[in-house]
Structures are given as structure tokens and as C-alpha cells.
Amino acid sequence: MNWHKKPRDSYHHGNLRKALIDAALDLIRSKGTGGFTFAEAARHAGVSPAAPYRHYKDREALVADVAGQGYKAFSAAMDKAWNDGKPDVAASFKRTGEAYLLFARDQPAYYSAMFESGLNIATYPELRTAADEAFDTLKVAVTALVATAPEGSRPPVLMVSLHVWAVCHGIASLFGRGDGAAFKQPISPQELLESHMLVYLRGLGLKV
Amino acid sequence: MNWHKKPRDSYHHGNLRKALIDAALDLIRSKGTGGFTFAEAARHAGVSPAAPYRHYKDREALVADVAGQGYKAFSAAMDKAWNDGKPDVAASFKRTGEAYLLFARDQPAYYSAMFESGLNIATYPELRTAADEAFDTLKVAVTALVATAPEGSRPPVLMVSLHVWAVCHGIASLFGRGDGAAFKQPISPQELLESHMLVYLRGLGLKV
DNA sequence: AGTTCATGTAAAGGGTTTTTACATGGCAAC
DNA sequence: GTTGCCATGTAAAAACCCTTTACATGAACT
Numbered sequence: 001m002n003w004h005k006k007p008r009d010s011y012h013h014g015n016l017r018k019a020l021i022d023a024a025l026d027l028i029r030s031k032g033t034g035g036f037t038f039a040e041a042a043r044h045a046g047v048s049p050a051a052p053y054r055h056y057k058d059r060e061a062l063v064a065d066v067a068g069q070g071y072k073a074f075s076a077a078m079d080k081a082w083n084d085g086k087p088d089v090a091a092s093f094k095r096t097g098e099a100y101l102l103f104a105r106d107q108p109a110y111y112s113a114m115f116e117s118g119l120n121i122a123t124y125p126e127l128r129t130a131a132d133e134a135f136d137t138l139k140v141a142v143t144a145l146v147a148t149a150p151e152g153s154r155p156p157v158l159m160v161s162l163h164v165w166a167v168c169h170g171i172a173s174l175f176g177r178g179d180g181a182a183f184k185q186p187i188s189p190q191e192l193l194e195s196h197m198l199v200y201l202r203g204l205g206l207k208v
Numbered sequence: 209m210n211w212h213k214k215p216r217d218s219y220h221h222g223n224l225r226k227a228l229i230d231a232a233l234d235l236i237r238s239k240g241t242g243g244f245t246f247a248e249a250a251r252h253a254g255v256s257p258a259a260p261y262r263h264y265k266d267r268e269a270l271v272a273d274v275a276g277q278g279y280k281a282f283s284a285a286m287d288k289a290w291n292d293g294k295p296d297v298a299a300s301f302k303r304t305g306e307a308y309l310l311f312a313r314d315q316p317a318y319y320s321a322m323f324e325s326g327l328n329i330a331t332y333p334e335l336r337t338a339a340d341e342a343f344d345t346l347k348v349a350v351t352a353l354v355a356t357a358p359e360g361s362r363p364p365v366l367m368v369s370l371h372v373w374a375v376c377h378g379i380a381s382l383f384g385r386g387d388g389a390a391f392k393q394p395i396s397p398q399e400l401l402e403s404h405m406l407v408y409l410r411g412l413g414l415k416v
Numbered sequence: 417a418g419t420t421c422a423t424g425t426a427a428a429g430g431g432t433t434t435t436t437a438c439a440t441g442g443c444a445a446c
Numbered sequence: 447g448t449t450g451c452c453a454t455g456t457a458a459a460a461a462c463c464c465t466t467t468a469c470a471t472g473a474a475c476t
Contacts, residue, residue, distance in 0.1 A: 037462095038463085048426080050465080051424055054422080118240040121391075155407075159395060159400070162393055166379045167374055169378040170378030170381070173381060174373065174377055186366070199412055258434080259454080
């Protein structure tokens, strides 16, 4: 039987792993995290239904790989936005938060795989590592921001980081998805994050 | 063929709809939102694989019904916690936020169906209605809280409500699930929410 | 050239989905 | 009460998906 929509030049695909990830991203984008089957991803990549099993134990392992790629891209985007705190900490911090929202908006398939695929993160250690790395970038930014406060009145970095993470994730999840945001509101996600951080940082006694 | 684990007394089940919802809740709890099939829910309820089609168009419709029940229970829990702002607005507001986290922790199956099932809320109008109702309770609480500020320095209710909703949802989603919270932290969800609201309300210029 | 091994296919068994035809019995109208 | 309606359940069948097993291909190394 011919599984190829467009016949390949060789018997071997060449880069099926990447093709499967791309297929999964396409399918997640259009039908949600759970909206496609392993066989469908294979068809989308132009191979037989059994071929994906050469690269992944099961469908979940494919989604986990997608999530891992997502965390890496996410971490890189946050790092780039932070830009070592230059030109100044306040502006960089704001950019970093915006980068969180932009990633959720512009890479909804990655974001879904990362936070909504329902896969047990404990089962995939490399996933935990990649996720921790992304959160570390956020903590670096918070550390620098907190350091602008006078010594003795600096709030704990971990607490502030978790607050910021939760707000970003909450706004992104509820209001800031690319496609049909679940609970769309008359205020944009960016405005919501900015207004929140304005209030929150004032509450911390930090000037911005 | 006999589909009943324990034989029923009558040919008709009696309350298959409820049995299917209970089955779905059980299965979501143990295997995630996408971790079971329509046929599996039928087996769990002790009926043939075709029986559920008498009550739901497809599997998604069952999950949507579960989510709807969830929103109703959620709304009721928030309302009860708010208790008309008695004995005082500050305490009631705090209780309402805690109720959000407690619901996510104690009813993880409902919470998953509501926020992580990936179903298009626009497809199910009664779902949108139920969700709006829950959010309205939150807005009532915020309205009362904002009213404690001197006239002229009152922040917009919608903005504050969305901030609060986002924080609650972010904390609950990331750190506050009953089972294996995805990104568990050394600070409890309750502490995180309380510390955040302390900072945030101070930033708003509200005394608590 | 020959061997090896990663990568792909074919085929088969079993489960799921969904429809269609049929069976049951609760209930309302007489 | 009896009758007939019809909501609710079952059986069976066709199509598709999952997963494994045995086999085919060809790239890389000697």
C-alpha cells in the first residue's frame, strides 16, 4: 500500500521525528491536544501507521517531545526578552512578562502541549528540567527587580516569582490564546498584565 | 451479551445520565480529561457501548455536561463563601478566593473538565452561561471590596475582577491541583494567594 | 562487495465508534 | 385494568484505530 501523499524519493523518510513533531503541532493547533491519533500523525507525515513506533513508545511520548521542544523555545524567548536586564531592569522585566503572553498567543500548539496536555511531568525528567530552566529565567528577572528596592525592604524572590508566574499563566490561559480564547474580555491580555503589575509592584513598594 | 457487572433489577437503567457523569468524573480523576473513551464510560456505568448515544451526541457532549455541572457547583461554592459579604467584606472576599482554590483542589475532575478539557466553549451556550454566572459572583465580591475605597479613588471593577480571576486560576492550575500538582512549590497555594492579595490590595490603596 | 542495523511496510488481532434494527417496560389515556 | 406510545436499552455490523510481529529496504562501515 502507498502511504505517501507525495511519493518520497527514498524508502526511508529521512527525518521522520521532525516530521511527526510538525504534524503534531499542526494537529494540536487545529484540533486540540487530544484531538488527534498516533495514526493520524503518521498519515500527516506520509508514513505507515506503524512507523511512529520506531521513534516514540506511544502517542504520549510524542506529545511529551513536543512539550519539551516548547519549553526550550519558551525559555529562549524569555531569555531574549530579558536581555540581561538591559537597557534597564524595569523595561526588561516588562518585556519578559510580555514575552510570556506573546508565546502563549503565537505558539498556542506548544503552549497547549506544555500546560494542557495532561501528561504527567514526573514521568518525563527531561521535561521537568526544561520547565525549570524556563522558570529560572523568570527568577533571574525578579531577583534583579527586587534588588532595586532598598536593602531591608526586599520581598522574597521565590514568592514574587510565583506570583508573577501565576498571573502570567492565568491571563494567558483564560484570555490570551491565539485562536478562540476561552473567556475573551474587552481588556487585552497585555493591558491586563501591565495594569496588574503596576498595582502589584506599587504594593511591593517598588518604583517602576 | 451481559454488560452488567452487577445485574440490574430492570431492563432500564433508571438514571444512566447521572451514572455516565459519575463514571466520567471517576475516569477523569484517574486518567485525565482525555484518558477514557465513550465505550469505557458505558462499561463503567454497566450498560452497552451504544447506550450513551441515547443521552449524548458524542463523547464531547458528555464532557461538556460534566463541565456544566462543574460550573454550577463552582458558582455555588463561591456564592456560599461570599455569603453576601458577611460578617465583613474583607473576610468574605478572602473566603471567596480560598473557595476558588479549594474547589480546584477538592474537585479536580470538575476543574479539569471546566478548564482543561479543550472543548470549545462557544459550541455549548449553556456552558458559557454557567461560566458567566460563576464569574459574576466574583464581580459582586470585587464590587463590594472596591466600594470600601473613598469615592474618586476606586479602581475599575472589571479590571480588578479579571486580575483576581487570573491569579486564582494561575495558582490553582500550576500549583494547586489535588493529585500531582504539575509544578509543586514549597509555598502552599493558599499562602501564595493570600500573600499576593495582600500586596495587590495595598497597591490598589485598599485597606484590609 | 558484504554485513549490520536503523528505519520503514504489511498484515493481523483486538478494541472503539457509530449506525441500524429490534427489545423492553414505564406511563398516560382511556 | 388494558392498551399503545415512546423513551431507553441491546445486538450486530462496518469502518477505523492501536499495537505487535514478521519482513523489506538501504545507509554506513568494514
